[in-house]
Amino acid sequence: MSYSSSTSSYSDDTDTPSISRSAQRNSLVYKRLSTLPGKNLKKALTDIKDGKLGTPNTTAHFKEDIRDRSNPANTHVVMLDKEHCSFDGVFWIDSEQQLERTFSIIRKEHVISFDLEGVEMGKQGEVALVQVALMNGTVFLFDVLTLGQRVFAAGLKDILESNTFLKVVHDCRRDSEILYHRHQVSLNHVFDLQVAHALLQKKREGNVPIRRYGLQELTHMYIPKHASQRAVDIKYQVRDIFKEGNTEVWRQRPLSKLMIDYSALDVIVLHPIYNSIAPHLQSPFDKRYLRKHFSEQLTYFKDSIKPLYSRNLI
Structure with a gap:
């Protein structure tokens, strides 16, 4: 024509x-x-x-805005309201009807952030929730306890294994292990902020041992105080639950507002930290170093038993 x-x-x-x-x-x-x-x-x-x-x-x-209720494609994907989540743009995904539209939105991205929550971690653990956040702040919480292997077969496995989508993560060692052994997913093409921060700190401070920094510490370092404090407050509330060894909380359905906030924050904060660190690690040496250590993070627990918290990272 x-x-x-x-x-x-x-x-x-x-x-x-x-x-x-x-x-x-x-x-x-x-x-x-x-x-x-x-x-x-x-x-x-x-x-x-x-x-x-x-x-x-x-x-x-x-129409690519998944929040647009006038779009017929968004019929089954509804944003959580303030009664269920403190943040805008968070979607709870627990039915097969929602998966096609959700993955069609994610596949238009180049950089996503990723995390997961488990009732137990490790080779015999159980994934309860997978979180994916987009650069625009949209967050998808995939209810793996409800959807089971179907969520991976419908598209999540392809996304996590793909070289097309860069997955921003923080300390992906346990996540990589449980995905591989429980769901036959080989997590790939990641940007691990724990490793990246260590390299950046080493470049700035010289040849000194660099320990592994937790996500809460990196949140304080790289995110404005008024925003980071809210995230840390929620972390402390949930930490009190975990101190009692209550990982079974991830089985509860519906999941409480506090746990949904916690899960969403785990991926929301990764993007601004990535945007602060990545521009400073662009030299050929930096890229070779990061590729090597990202690969080590991904395979750390897959085929061996190692202590989770080694004294120094680099």
Whole structure:
């Protein structure tokens, strides 16, 4: 199908002879089609062939805001309200109906943050929740206890194993282990902030032993105090629960507001920390060093038994 030059030179000037509404609509839709990935493009072209050009079914593919309730694609994916989560943009995913739309949004990203929570960690542990956050602050909490292996088969495994999506993490050793042994997922292409901070500190302070820093410490270092303090306060509340050895709290459904806040924060804070650290680690040496140590983090527990907290990281 071809277009005349008058279509490409269309102006909003009302004094100019107007093009038909149909031609304007077709031009707009085709421009948008050029930005779509293959799967959505194929669906949209099928709609055009069937005479559905410009209908809500077609234009839904162009709206990428998962919070947009006018988009039919978002019917089953609803943001948690303030009664269930203190933060905006957090979505609880516990049904197969929600997975296709959720993964279609995630797949448009280049950098995501990732974490998981388990009833028990280790080779015989049990994953209860997987958290993924986007750069725009949207957070998806995948209820693995409810969905089981289906959530990995539907797309989460591909995302976690992919070289396309950079996964920002903090100390991914146990996460990598439990994913591999319990769900046959080989976590890949990560940016581990624990390692990255250690390298940055070593560059600044010289050849001194660098210990492993916890996420709470990095939150204090890299996030403005007014925001970091709120995150740390929630961490302390949950720490009191964990002190009693109550990891069974992750089995509770519905999960309490405090635990949802805690889970969401674990991935929300990773993006600003990454944005603070990554620009300072761009030399060829830095990149080689990080690749080597990220790989070591991913394989640390997979095939051996090691102490979780070695004295020094580098």
